[in-house]
Amino acid sequence: MYAYDALDDRLVRERAAQFRGQVARRISGALSEDEFKPLRLRNGLYLQLHAYMLRVAIPYGLLNADQLRALARIARRYDRGYGHFTTRQNIQFNWIRLEDAPDILEDLAAAGMHAIQTSGNCIRNTTTDQFAGVAADEIEDPRPWAEIIRQWSTLHPEFSFLPRKFKVAISGSPNDRAAIAVHDIGLSMARAPDGGTGFRVWVGGGLGRTPMLAEAIRDFLPGEDLLSYLEAILRVYNAEGRRDNLYKSRIKILVSALGIDRFRELVEAEWALIRDSALRLNEAEISRIRAQFAPPAYEVAEARQFAARRMEDTAFARWSTANLFSHKQPGYAAVTVSLKPAGGIPGDITANQMVALADLADEYSCGEIRVTHRQNLVLAHVRQDRLYDLWRALDSLDLATPNLMRVTDIVACPGLDFCGLATARSIPVAQRLSERLAEIDERHDLGELTINISGCINSCAHHHVGHIGILGLEKAGAESYQVTLGGSSAEDASLGKIIGRGFSADEIVAAIETIILTWLEQRRDGERFLDSLRRTGPAPFREALYGQD
Amino acid sequence: MPLIDYGNGNPAIADDAWTHVADGAALPPDRPATISLERWKAERDGLSGRNLPLGVRLESHERIEEILPDLPRLALIALDFPNLNDGRHFTTARLLRERYRFGGQVRATGQVLRDQIDLMRRCGFDAFELAPGKDGASAAAAFEEISVVYQPAADTRPTAAQRRNRPPEQAVAG
Numbered sequence: 001m002y003a004y005d006a007l008d009d010r011l012v013r014e015r016a017a018q019f020r021g022q023v024a025r026r027i028s029g030a031l032s033e034d035e036f037k038p039l040r041l042r043n044g045l046y047l048q049l050h051a052y053m054l055r056v057a058i059p060y061g062l063l064n065a066d067q068l069r070a071l072a073r074i075a076r077r078y079d080r081g082y083g084h085f086t087t088r089q090n091i092q093f094n095w096i097r098l099e100d101a102p103d104i105l106e107d108l109a110a111a112g113m114h115a116i117q118t119s120g121n122c123i124r125n126t127t128t129d130q131f132a133g134v135a136a137d138e139i140e141d142p143r144p145w146a147e148i149i150r151q152w153s154t155l156h157p158e159f160s161f162l163p164r165k166f167k168v169a170i171s172g173s174p175n176d177r178a179a180i181a182v183h184d185i186g187l188s189m190a191r192a193p194d195g196g197t198g199f200r201v202w203v204g205g206g207l208g209r210t211p212m213l214a215e216a217i218r219d220f221l222p223g224e225d226l227l228s229y230l231e232a233i234l235r236v237y238n239a240e241g242r243r244d245n246l247y248k249s250r251i252k253i254l255v256s257a258l259g260i261d262r263f264r265e266l267v268e269a270e271w272a273l274i275r276d277s278a279l280r281l282n283e284a285e286i287s288r289i290r291a292q293f294a295p296p297a298y299e300v301a302e303a304r305q306f307a308a309r310r311m312e313d314t315a316f317a318r319w320s321t322a323n324l325f326s327h328k329q330p331g332y333a334a335v336t337v338s339l340k341p342a343g344g345i346p347g348d349i350t351a352n353q354m355v356a357l358a359d360l361a362d363e364y365s366c367g368e369i370r371v372t373h374r375q376n377l378v379l380a381h382v383r384q385d386r387l388y389d390l391w392r393a394l395d396s397l398d399l400a401t402p403n404l405m406r407v408t409d410i411v412a413c414p415g416l417d418f419c420g421l422a423t424a425r426s427i428p429v430a431q432r433l434s435e436r437l438a439e440i441d442e443r444h445d446l447g448e449l450t451i452n453i454s455g456c457i458n459s460c461a462h463h464h465v466g467h468i469g470i471l472g473l474e475k476a477g478a479e480s481y482q483v484t485l486g487g488s489s490a491e492d493a494s495l496g497k498i499i500g501r502g503f504s505a506d507e508i509v510a511a512i513e514t515i516i517l518t519w520l521e522q523r524r525d526g527e528r529f530l531d532s533l534r535r536t537g538p539a540p541f542r543e544a545l546y547g548q549d
Numbered sequence: 550m551p552l553i554d555y556g557n558g559n560p561a562i563a564d565d566a567w568t569h570v571a572d573g574a575a576l577p578p579d580r581p582a583t584i585s586l587e588r589w590k591a592e593r594d595g596l597s598g599r600n601l602p603l604g605v606r607l608e609s610h611e612r613i614e615e616i617l618p619d620l621p622r623l624a625l626i627a628l629d630f631p632n633l634n635d636g637r638h639f640t641t642a643r644l645l646r647e648r649y650r651f652g653g654q655v656r657a658t659g660q661v662l663r664d665q666i667d668l669m670r671r672c673g674f675d676a677f678e679l680a681p682g683k684d685g686a687s688a689a690a691a692f693e694e695i696s697v698v699y700q701p702a703a704d705t706r707p708t709a710a711q712r713r714n715r716p717p718e719q720a721v722a723g
C-alpha cells in the first residue's frame with residue numbers, strides 16, 4: 001500500500017502544526033467561532049451534541065496494522081476506548097476535547113495519516129471498492145488512481161470553498177462495490193480499444209433531501225487526463241453551483257438544472273483549455289504510485305484443509321459462506337470482519353479489538369486492513385488453509401458474526417445519540433432490529449437483504465439505497481421512522497420508494513418484521529428480497545402494513 | 550485596513566496607494582482608484598482620458614469574462630469575498646492569471662483572513678486587504694506554514710510530483 005515519502009510526511013506534519021496555531025488563536029480569542037469553524041471542519045473536527053467529534057481520513061479505506069494500532073492509542077488516550085467506522089470508509093472519535101485535537105493530528109501524522117478535508121465544503125476522502133486489487137472481475141486496481149486523486153485534492157487552493165461538500169468514488173470493476181452512482185463524481189475503470197486504461201465518468205449522484213443517481217458525462221477518459229477532467233468539473237461547479245440555499249448546493253442540483261448535455265458542454269469546453277497542462281499525469285508518477293500497490297508475495301496455499309474444516313464445523317461453514325469473498329489468487333480468500341454483532345452498534349470497534357485485529361492482520365493478511373462503506377473491515381489476503389484459525393481468533397473477539405450483506409449487517413449513522421443534525425435516533429433502532437432479525441434469519445435463511453438507517457434527511461447511512469431504508473424524522477416532538485423499499489447501490493442501482501406513513505419508535509421493529517414475513521410468503525425459491533419486490537411491487541407490503549386504509 | 554502586498558515575492562505590510570471609490574462619488578484627482586464593475590461598464594469610455602492607474606472591483610457573483618477586452622487598461626482587479634464560504638473568486642483569480650495573463654495586481658477584499666491567504670496566493674492573488682481588526686504582521690506568517698503543494702496552480706511552486714520526478718542532480722532531499 002502507499003507509504004508516505006518525505007514530502008507527504010512533511011505536509012501532514014506542517015498541517016498539524018498549522019492547526020495547533022489555529023486552535024491556540026481560537027482559545028486566545030483571536031479567532032471567533034465563526035472564523036474557526038471552517039478551519040476545524042477542514043481538519044475533521046465537528047461540534048456534536050456532547051463533545052467534539054474527530055473524523056480521521058482513511059484514504060480509500062486502506063490501513064496498515066500500525067495505523068490501526070495508532071487509532072487504538074488515540075481511542076484510549078483521547079476518547080473513551082472505542083471508535084466508529086463510517087459509510088465513507090473513515091473512522092470517527094466521539095468524545096474529543098478541542099485542546100487535544102492538535103496532539104491527535106500530530107500522532108496521526110506520525111503514523112502517516114491525517115484528518116484533512118474529512119468535512120467542510122471541499123473535496124472529501126475518495127472511496128473505492130474494499131476488494132480492490134483482490135477481485136477477479138476488476139479491470140485495474142483503482143487504488144493508485146484514488147491516491148492520485150487524494151494528493152491532487154489535498155489543500156487544493158481553488159476548491160477549498162465549494163458550494164458544498166464533494167465526494168468522489170471509484171470502482172475498478174463493472175460490478176460496482178463502491179456505490180459510484182450516488183457520488184458527486186463516480187469513476188468506473190474502463191479500457192480503451194487500444195488497451196490503455198481510463199475511466200467512464202459519472203456526475204451528479206447523491207442522496208440527502210433530493211436523492212439522485214449520477215448521469216454518465218463521458219464514456220471514456222484516458223487515465224493521464226484524470227486530473228484535468230476532474231478540475232474542469234470542479235471549476236464549472238465552483239463557478240456555477242448554487243450558494244443561496246444549502247439544500248440546492250450540491251452538484252446534482254446544478255446538473256439537473258442545466259441538464260446533463262449542457263453541463264457536459266461546459267465541462268468539455270473548460271477541459272479543452274486545461275487538458276494540455278501540468279495537470280496531465282506523467283508516466284513516471286503513475287508508475288511510482290502504482291508500484292506501491294503491487295500485490296503482496298503470495299504463497300502456494302492448500303485448499304483441501306479448508307474444505308475439510310467446513311465439513312466438520314457448521315459454525316465455521318456458515319461464517320465462511322457469508323463472510324468470504326473469492327480472491328483472484330488461488331488458495332486465498334478475502335475475509336470480511338463483521339462489526340455488526342446482534343444487538344451491537346454498527347461500525348463500532350473497541351481499542352482492544354483494534355489492537356487484536358492489527359495483530360491478526362500481521363499474522364494472516366500481509367499487515368493490511370480495509371474499511372468497507374458498509375461499516376465493516378476486511379482482511380484481504382488470507383490463505384484458505386489458515387481461515388479456520390483466523391475465524392476462531394475473530395470469534396473470540398466477537399468479530400465473527402456471519403452476516404455480511406445479510407439482514408443484520410445494518411448500516412446506521414450515529415443519529416440523535418451523537419449528531420447535532422439528527423431528527424431521531426438510529427443506533428437503538430439498529431440494535432433492536434438486529435437482535436430481532438438475527439432470529440428470523442436463523443430460521444428462514446433470508447439471504448442478501450440490506451437495511452440502512454439514517455437519523456435525518458442528510459442520509460449519511462444511505463437509506464435510499466438500502467433494500468429496506470429507514471429514515472428517522474421528528475413529528476410533533478416524537479421520533480417517526482419512514483420506510484423505503486427497493487433501494488440498491490450496486491450496479492443495478494435504484495432508489496427506494498416510500499411505502500407509506502411513518503412508524504413510531506415503538507412500532508418500527510414490528511413493521512420491519514411484518515415486511516420480512518410478508519416477503520417470505522411471496523418468496524420464490526431462494527429469491528433475494530429485492531428481486532421479489534421488483535417482481536411483486538409494493539402492494540402486498542402496503543396491505544400487510546396498513547391494511548385497507 | 551491592513552494591506553499585505555505580495556507583489557515582489559515577499560509579503561510586506563504596505564500602505565495602500567489605492568482608493569476604493571463608491572458608485573456616484575468623484576474619482577480622486579491624484580490617486581489610483583478602483584470602481585465597481587457596473588460603473589466601469591457604464592463609464593469606461595469617459596475614463597479613457599484619465600492617466601492615473603484604474604482598477605475594477607468584482608463582487609462574488611460577477612464574472613471577469615464581462616470585461617476581458619478591458620484588462621490591458623486596468624492595473625488592479627479587486628475580488629470580493631462576502632463571507633468565508635463563497636469561494637468563486639478563487640477560480641476567477643486563477644483564470645485571470647493563467648488564462649487571461651493579467652499582469653496587474655489581483656487583490657482580495659472583504660472577509661479576508663490569515664488562514665485563507667496562502668490558498669489565495671496560490672490562485673494568483675498578490676495583495677490582501679485583511680478584514681478589519683486583523684493583524685497584518687502576524688498574518689504574513691501564514692505563507693510559510695505549508696511548504697508542500699500537490700497540484701499546479703497560478704503560483705510557480707513545483708508540485709510534489711514535479712519534485713519527485715526531477716532528474717537526480719536537481720532533486721532535493723525531502
Ligand code: SF4
Nearest residue numbers: 413419422455456460
Ligand atoms: S444522517 Fe443526519 S443524523 Fe445521521 S449522521 Fe448524518 S447528519 Fe447526523
